[in-house]
Amino acid sequence: MKKSLMLWGLLLALSFFLVGGSQPVQASGTIKVGIVLPLTGKMAKFGEMEKQSFEMALAEINAAGGINGKKLELLIEDTTGRPEVGRSVAEKLITKDKVVMIGGGYSSSVTYAVAGVCQQNQVPFLVNTGSADKITSSGWDYIYRLNPPVSKYASAVESLLTEVIKPKTVAILHENSLFGSKGAKSFAKLCKKFGYQVVLNEGYENGGIDYKPVLIKVKQKNPDIIYMISYVMDASLLMKQAKELKLTPKMFIGGAAGFTMPEFRENAGKASEKVISATLWHQILPFPGAMDYYKKFKQRFHKDVDYHGAEAYSACYVIADVLKRTKSLKNTDIKAALAATDMMTVFGPVKFTTWGKLKNQNKANTYVVQWIDGKLELVWPAKLATKPLVYPVDWLQTWGY
């Protein structure tokens, strides 16, 4: 008896799946695009910001007439930040929802897994945040990327170092995931190129709460600059604990991600002051609509937005532009339209080219920002700066000792 009941239960569950599978998908009059983002889990904060930016852009695009009269529809799905779930999501979007292309992609490992599925199914994928070089250097022709690869994140810092700071010794701290360790490697390479001595290069577990052991090591080496690649919580803790230890190099430099987030200021407080960070975008950049986008976002969601949001917002406009220009919704036509992209967005000009080992990669600039009196200011390149770079810094005075 009990076994047969079990059987019926399982059959019922199975049929539920089947019914779910046979639902009609493509409603006429809309064009469906899948967006993969981490909406739960450790990276949910960035994922949420990107989602809101996608939705903002979507509303604007559809209010302005959509895609040649048809409405654009975004299916924004949660990857939970895990590759195999990301893969489930991509499979679902492609085979069940029949999306014409995919966008989004936050963390490198998930982006990579999704890119694999897209390439195999020959569905175009426009990456807007996943930054590991491999994503566009694997020779995959259906994968396009809006944001620069992580190895180029430091190019503005590079010129700042050679022209202004001229350090002799460098300490590198990085969180241990693909993003952090790749970034640290390319920065170490850069140091070698300019003859800066790397006295310490250490990874740490993202999500820790005590960074003092590693910071004490840094203090013993007394480097000219400390370069840190961190997400927002570890960035705040690193700076707070550096302040407590009175660790005073010539400069603290953040490698994008956590150091430009408003939450960094909120959590680190005074310890965030005068810290500089590489960034890929800032609202004061001279791109049409950048400031407008920033203000609209702030008004609507009551929080600041950083480059993640700008990437997502721009990606949505690129997707709309591509779908307007494509001859048909066939994958090869969309791919051709992606390849022909040449437009201006709030993130800067977007054009996919092949350079070096990278294929279908947009060439985006990078910038340096500094927290000055509690506000993030663009300080480098000098000709675009909103405030001059504060350097050298008296840290103990800044921290109020």
Added chain:
Amino acid sequence: MKKGNLTVGIFALLLLLFPLVVRSSYYQHLLIIIFIWVIIGSSWNLLAGYAGQVSFGHAIFFGVGAYTAGILVTKLGVSAWWGMLLGGFIAMAVALFVGWVCFRLRGPYFALATLAGGEIFRLIAINWESLTEGMVGILIIPTFKSKLPYYYLSFGLAAACILAIHLIMRSKWGYYFVSIREDQDAAESMGINTNRYKNIALLVSAFFTGLAGAFYMNYMGFIDPDVVFSLHYISIMAILVGIVGGVATIMGPAVGAVVMVGLQETFRSSFFGLAPQWVSEGHAIVFGLLVIFVIMFMANGIVGDWNKISRLFWRRKAVRT
């Protein structure tokens, strides 16, 4: 027993026909993930449920199997399919070492030791970059575009795993395992070499988990240390699959795998798009509630407490067979 065989037979037939009827690669993918969890859950169950050695470190064997397949490709240029053969055996070799260290301890101390073991392997995989590529991970292009080969292979592995455990539990070994679980000292005094049989349970368990890992590499095409050596997503999930389905039951982990993977996907996709989006953000809570519920009211899992459940729903006094 005969009726049970018939049920299992019909069910196996349905699963064999499934991908021929349902062409959507999305559903095929979900079932493949379920099969992987059937293997891991059943293997965990053999060691923890039957032999009583609760492991919090099954990610070790899963990860080692996956990395065996991956490293064969990146370092030796050998097809990752050889990893399917080798992955299980390398996982066994690692299991010998793990057993040598951890079986000195009993009960919760054994559990803690395996938990630490899992983290150690994860950190090794992160830092031994020359071998494992570190956090960059290993990428291979999967051999088949179609999901059918993966589907049948994983189904076959899952079926073989369940069958093997079923046979083992009917043999002398099975009785030894249970006696060790019930009272290790009494078993020892009966003349059972408890250390040897605990190791045997671990080796079999590690073998199948390693196979699952190697299959994961072949199928997913991408691994990194946080994915395959994850405490949360592999080791703990293995325990949950076992507990929810039913510890020390043959079909328990299989039911557990269906429930866990099914629930996760149902909630993640907001009931396949039928419910509002915010539902998807609740999947973590649902998992937590489910585990609390199972532990409080159905300590033997869905299969183990089937009588209780059927009484609850049908108000009928079921007879335990």
